[in-house]
Amino acid sequence: MSTERAEGYREALSSVKSTIQRRLSEGRVPEEGKLELSNLLIMVDDMLRPNRTVP
Numbered sequence: 354m355s356t357e358r359a360e361g362y363r364e365a366l367s368s369v370k371s372t373i374q375r376r377l378s379e380g381r382v383p384e385e386g387k388l389e390l391s392n393l394l395i396m397v398d399d400m401l402r403p404n405r406t407v408p
Contacts, residue, residue: 363401370397 373394376382384389 366397366401370394370401373397 373390376389377387377394
């Protein structure tokens with residue numbers, strides 16, 4: 354994968370992470386939605402880890 358493409362993926366994931374964090378902090382998300390968004394945030398954080406290995 355090219356460096357530019359990899360950087361583009363990281364930027365997109367960072368944007369998704371910011372959006373999830375913003376939604377969680379707004380307080381208008383039901384408890385079930387908060388749980389789902391929190392799980393998604395964990396997955397995005399994992400994908401943004403610099404030493405992540407792909408199975």
